[in-house]
Amino acid sequence: GAVVSQHPSRVICKSGTSVKIECRSLDFQATTMFWYRQFPKQSLMLMATSNEGSKATYEQGVEKDKFLINHASLTLSTLTVTSAHPEDSSFYICSAYDRGQDGYTFGSGTRLTVV
Amino acid sequence: SQQGEEDPQALSIQEGENATMNCSYKTSINNLQWYRQNSGRGLVHLILIRSNEREKHSGRLRVTLDTSKKSSSLLITASRAADTASYFCATDEGTYKYIFGTGTRLKVLA
Secondary structure (H helix, E strand, C coil), rough: CCCCEEEEEEEECCCCCCCEEEEEEECCCEEEEEEECCCEEEEEEEEEECCCCCCECCCCCCCCCCEEEEEECCCEEEEEEEECCCCHHHHEEEEEECCCCEEEEECCCEEEEEC | CCCCEEEEEEEEEEECCCEEEEECCCCCCCCEEEEEEEECCCCEEEEEEEEECEEEEEEEEEEEEEECCEEEEECCCCCCCCCCEEEEEEEECCCCEEEEEECEEEEECC
């Protein structure tokens, strides 16, 4: 089946630095990918929709300048958390839509800890 | 985005018992999916049910969908300790993005 690879799985960074998270569709092309954030013991909240070749669409309340999304190819979307602060510590998960299977596949997630 | 509601928020049962989780949503949907998430891990897709379907089975899982009530239920029969996880429903609003429910934390006691 469709596979989405997310990297890194865990990252610890210092406050004020930036962190890039990659989401790759391994065996299919994904014109649309989605980024979610999950706080401990809470549900997944959609942050933004990443569209290949165009600007991402952000959900209300999500700072686009803080969470930079780039979807430069049909198999790769990146989320960069800029000037990270401890409150950005969270679990970030991407998903991609596979038109061939008419279904969604999720990455394994990235646990970000900002110290 | 409007998040779906799930109940119960937490459920603790004995191994061998059945577990039922409910999900309610607010808008019309194309389909609804159920996912499992072990603590601190990614999501595992369990089952997808389309808006024109009422019931679907997969192994020990049974999912129902009532579009008139905007609700779905997930039944896990003969539960096992390995079923301990959080379970989320997610609805497709027709825009290719999924809205997740609040989740049910299931604990199966051996």
